[in-house]
Amino acid sequence: MTKPLNNPNMKRIILLLLVLSCFRFSYGEELRTEIQKLAQEQIESKFIRVDRPVLYTSNILILLQGFPTKQDSAIFKELIDSLNVVIDKWDVSLIPNETSNLSVIINLPHQESSKNFIIRDDDQMQVIKSTVYLNLPDSLDFISRKKNIYYYIFRTLAVLKSDHNNDNPIAGSIFTESKAENITFHPVDFEIIKEL
Secondary structure, X not given: OOOHHHOHHHHHHHHHHHXXXXXXXXXXXXXXXXXXXXXXHHHHHHEOEOOOEOEOOOOEEEEEEEOOOHHHHHHHHHHHHHHHHHOOOOOEEEOOOOOOOEEEEEOOOOOOOOOOEEEEEOOOOEEEEEEEEEOOOOOOOHHHXXXXXXXXXXXXXXXXXOOOXXXXXXXXXXXXXXXXXXXOOOHHHHHHHHHO
C-alpha cells in the first residue's frame, strides 16, 4: 500500500489545485485592478468636482417616508449593509425621525411628478441633504424595485455632472445608464462609492 503523497495521482491532483489557486488569485487581482481603473475613470468624468467630488462628508441618515412595502424595507436594509461595507469614512443608517440628510419618499399620493433634488454646499464640496421621490407600484417585482432604489440612492451620494451620460459608458452601471431598469448591479458602482 502506497502513502497518499507518494501516489502519482494524488500528486497530480495537489499540483492541479495549486495551479488553479494561483490562477484564480492572479485573475482576481487583475479583475480588481480593472474595476478600480474603471471606477477612477467614472469619477473623473461623471462627478462635479474642483479638487474632489461634491458628496456627503458625514454619516448618511436615511428617513423612509410615504408608503414603503416590506420588500422596500428589506431592500433598504441590504443597500445600507452594502454601503457600510464599502464606505469606511462614515456610517449609513435608517433613522425614524426628521433629522435625516437623505429623505426617501415612496408612493406618496400626488407626488409622481415631484423631482429628486440635492442641496449642496459647493464651497465645502459637500452634499447637505437629498430628497428622493420613488413611485414603486405594488405590481413591480422585487428585482425592479431593487433596481429603482439602488439607482436613485446611489445617484444622490455624490453630485453628477448634467452632461455625464456619454462619457466612458459602462453597460449596466448606475452612473452610466439613463434608466433604472437597465442597471445590472455592476461591481464598478460599488468601487466608485468606495473610491469617493
